[in-house]
Amino acid sequence: MLGLSARSISNILFWATRKKWLILSFLLSLSSFYLPSPEGLDSSGHRILIIVAVTLILIVSESIPLPAVAMLILIMQVILGIDTPDGVASSFMSDSVFFIMGSLMLAVAIVSQGLDKRLALFVINLTGNKTWRIATGFLAISAILSSFIGEHTVGAMMLPVALALIKNAGVGIRKATNLSTLLLFSIAYGCAIGSIGTPSGGGRNVIMIGYLAEFGMAKISYLEWMKYAYPMLLLEIPITSAVLWFTFTPSQKVMDSSVRKLKVQVAKNGKMTLDQLLAIIIFIAVFLGWVFLSPYIGLGIVALCGVFLYLSFGLVEWKQINENTNWAVILLFGAAISLGIQMKETGAALWVADQILSYLQIFFQDIGIVRWFTSVVMTGLLTNLLSSAATVAVLGPIVLDMGGDPIITGLMTSIASAFAYLTVVASPTCMIIHSTGLITSSDYLKAGWKLFIISVVLLFLISHFYWPIIS
Amino acid sequence: MKILIAISSKEYSEPTLDVGMKISRELNASTTILDVGEKINEFSMKDVDLANEIIESWNIGRPGMDVLEWAYFYLIENDFIDSNAVEESFSKKILHQKSSNRAEIHLEGLTLERLNLILRNGDIIDELRDEVKTYNYDLMIIGGSGKRSMAHDFIQYIESSIFIVNNFNPDKNYRILLAVDDSPGTSKAVKYGVRVSQAFGITVDLILVSKSGDYNEDSTFALERAKKMMRRCGIKTEVFLKVGDPVLNIVEAAGEDHIIIMGASTQSPLAKFFMGSKPLNVIGKSNCPVLIVK
Numbered sequence: 001m002l003g004l005s006a007r008s009i010s011n012i013l014f015w016a017t018r019k020k021w022l023i024l025s026f027l028l029s030l031s032s033f034y035l036p037s038p039e040g041l042d043s044s045g046h047r048i049l050i051i052v053a054v055t056l057i058l059i060v061s062e063s064i065p066l067p068a069v070a071m072l073i074l075i076m077q078v079i080l081g082i083d084t085p086d087g088v089a090s091s092f093m094s095d096s097v098f099f100i101m102g103s104l105m106l107a108v109a110i111v112s113q114g115l116d117k118r119l120a121l122f123v124i125n126l127t128g129n130k131t132w133r134i135a136t137g138f139l140a141i142s143a144i145l146s147s148f149i150g151e152h153t154v155g156a157m158m159l160p161v162a163l164a165l166i167k168n169a170g171v172g173i174r175k176a177t178n179l180s181t182l183l184l185f186s187i188a189y190g191c192a193i194g195s196i197g198t199p200s201g202g203g204r205n206v207i208m209i210g211y212l213a214e215f216g217m218a219k220i221s222y223l224e225w226m227k228y229a230y231p232m233l234l235l236e237i238p239i240t241s242a243v244l245w246f247t248f249t250p251s252q253k254v255m256d257s258s259v260r261k262l263k264v265q266v267a268k269n270g271k272m273t274l275d276q277l278l279a280i281i282i283f284i285a286v287f288l289g290w291v292f293l294s295p296y297i298g299l300g301i302v303a304l305c306g307v308f309l310y311l312s313f314g315l316v317e318w319k320q321i322n323e324n325t326n327w328a329v330i331l332l333f334g335a336a337i338s339l340g341i342q343m344k345e346t347g348a349a350l351w352v353a354d355q356i357l358s359y360l361q362i363f364f365q366d367i368g369i370v371r372w373f374t375s376v377v378m379t380g381l382l383t384n385l386l387s388s389a390a391t392v393a394v395l396g397p398i399v400l401d402m403g404g405d406p407i408i409t410g411l412m413t414s415i416a417s418a419f420a421y422l423t424v425v426a427s428p429t430c431m432i433i434h435s436t437g438l439i440t441s442s443d444y445l446k447a448g449w450k451l452f453i454i455s456v457v458l459l460f461l462i463s464h465f466y467w468p469i470i471s
Numbered sequence: 472m473k474i475l476i477a478i479s480s481k482e483y484s485e486p487t488l489d490v491g492m493k494i495s496r497e498l499n500a501s502t503t504i505l506d507v508g509e510k511i512n513e514f515s516m517k518d519v520d521l522a523n524e525i526i527e528s529w530n531i532g533r534p535g536m537d538v539l540e541w542a543y544f545y546l547i548e549n550d551f552i553d554s555n556a557v558e559e560s561f562s563k564k565i566l567h568q569k570s571s572n573r574a575e576i577h578l579e580g581l582t583l584e585r586l587n588l589i590l591r592n593g594d595i596i597d598e599l600r601d602e603v604k605t606y607n608y609d610l611m612i613i614g615g616s617g618k619r620s621m622a623h624d625f626i627q628y629i630e631s632s633i634f635i636v637n638n639f640n641p642d643k644n645y646r647i648l649l650a651v652d653d654s655p656g657t658s659k660a661v662k663y664g665v666r667v668s669q670a671f672g673i674t675v676d677l678i679l680v681s682k683s684g685d686y687n688e689d690s691t692f693a694l695e696r697a698k699k700m701m702r703r704c705g706i707k708t709e710v711f712l713k714v715g716d717p718v719l720n721i722v723e724a725a726g727e728d729h730i731i732i733m734g735a736s737t738q739s740p741l742a743k744f745f746m747g748s749k750p751l752n753v754i755g756k757s758n759c760p761v762l763i764v765k
Binding site: 431 | 518
């Protein structure tokens with residue numbers, strides 16, 4: 001056939017079956033390009049929505065590498081005539097992208113200091129040897145730490161502590177038990193609820209702050225954010241802990257010998273080194289910078305200052321940072337933010353917002369409820385399919401165009417994007433615990449759906465009763 | 472001869488490893504044992520790598536290592552690795568990351584010419600196809616997966632011969648059921664049949680099925696050649712001539728106590744993709760190990 005050998009045909013077939021979503025998105029974008037623009041949407045808005053649809057399909061289906069998706073977003077913006085090459089380039093880089101890049105690099109710098117064993121000792125000394133206290137301690141410490149230093153750092157450092165405890169308990173780390181499930185979910189969900197606490201808890205918080213500033217809607221400082229979000233985090237700790245305990249009640253109620261073995265293992269490590277101390281001091285300086293300097297120089301620049309210090313003091317090598325930083329994520333979020341800005345500028349975000357409002361008003365009379373439903377429930381569900389930051393990057397401009405107090409809507413969206421309880425792909429920490437082979441995809445649903453509903457209700461109550469008092 | 476043995480866990484892969492290593496030993500083949508671990512999505516890839524690095528520093532052994540550890544001890548127990556040459560425990564063995572999704576354990580004291588333990592991460596079809604393509608294996612040995620679609624993808628996209636160790640019982644005395652027809656794949660299948668038969672010292676049943684009842688000249692010629700070859704190699708054979716649907720007849724004749732060996736389909740890849748093929752249907756319906764020779 002066409003002079004092709006059976007082998008080439010087989011190769012083409014293989015490619016086509018593996019890339020069916022890429023082919024589909026290409027056909028979809030081509031056909032919708034020739035459709036007339038819907039009423040109320042101009043042609044550039046129409047085109048930007050095509051790019052959004054293609055992006056979503058390609059991210060969810062994972063049919064091409066993420067950096068390729070990022071490049072496609074930029075290429076399509078220029079080719080479809082939405083913006084000039086220089087315009088696209090300038091919307092690609094922003095302080096939010098600096099922040100995402102800086103915080104991923106900080107994570108590498110902190111993780112490479114070998115502080116995990118010290119953290120283990122700290123956790124165990126705090127919790128004692130009762131299993132419920134250990135699980136709650138894991139959850140609380142993961143939540144509080146990740147609210148400042150980001151969830152990937154904490155997830156990577158807490159995981160070995162949990163695995164060591166499980167291994168020492170003699171239940172084997174290769175067979176899932178309620179004990180292993182409980183401890184691992186305590187880390188993953190702890191990191192998820194922690195990430196809402198401060199702007200530096202997750203890239204998506206910074207993306208939202210960036211949008212609010214870029215669109216000239218509002219400015220929110222590090223401490224103000226904490227005032228809004230931290231109470232929710234603190235309330236979620238005991239609730240999540242209880243839900244996890246009753247869903248995965250382990251047979252071992254005390255982990256006496258396991259804790260003792262861990263202490264012996266960790267004690268071999270000796271005293272804290274000067275480098276470790278310096279690493280902690282630099283991080284505290286970064287935190288203070290976020291609190292006091294970020295209104296003037298931006299969260300991203302403060303994060304980059306931290307990376308600069310770690311590199312200059314020789315606490316981490318560039319090679320290490322280069323190898324362990326996820327450049328794909330940085331490229332993708334840069335591109336997604338640029339897409340979000342174009343959605344706002346072309347009026348596509350407003351059009352989608354209007355469509356959603358008019359459609360949902362059939363079900364809910366109150367526009368406040370519609371706004372709440374979209375920013376909380378839709379964000380929460382989408383975050384479990386995409387990733388939280390991509391969700392905020394794409395949905396952010398839409399929900400902000402729905403009217404209402406932009407700070408309230410923005411915060412609700414950012415917080416709801418942390419409800420990453422339901423799937424493996426929802427957040428890096430969910431993936432980290434899944435990669436141990438101890439957690440299956442269906443485990444995420446067992447406690448996840450309860451937590452999802454509880455979190456949605458809790459956010460509703462807080463945003464309706466607490467936020468109006470402080471704003 | 473290069474053989475790839477794909478394993479997934481201690482619970483499910485013991486027969487696969489057992490049969491695979493026996494074949495490797497008899498054929499003195501260069502052998503790779505491979506485990507494909509969980510697919511990690513790109514958003515989290517580096518975070519998982521970072522977590523794995525820390526886990527290794529705690530001496531816990533990263534995910535997937537347990538499967539390789541089990542395979543390693545199987546190799547020592549069965550004298551593929553000389554236990555006197557093994558100085559350090561498995562937990563001290565380091566995985567050498569050869570590329571972002573392929574890592575290798577360094578082995579010493581091997582009694583086979585070449586033996587590798589490899590850990591890959593990703594989609595199983597992608598990884599197996601890439602491994603076979605890059606390292607030019609002649610035969611891939613894999614457990615019988617419950618999913619028919621996966622067998623379809625193996626047959627369609629993997630370029631080596633494939634041995635699916637389905638429902639294998641080590642205590643059973645197997646015979647070989649060699650399916651003969653007029654397709655060019657038959658002569659290769661016969662060669663494999665001879666090697667497997669000699670390796671395990673088992674007898675061969677030859678089967679030729681005709682849909683209509685007349686056996687055409689090419690197929691009887693193929694049968695005669697197969698018989699001659701077996702005779703020359705001193706292998707006892709029985710011949711079965713059947714009429715009816717080839718797939719059903721082969722599956723019925725095989726029962727649970729045969730290893731089916733047959734040539735791969737020579738139809739065009741497109742036809743196979745849309746309409747399936749004889750080997751594929753045999754794999755789908757049979758309840759015994761099947762070797763498809765390409």
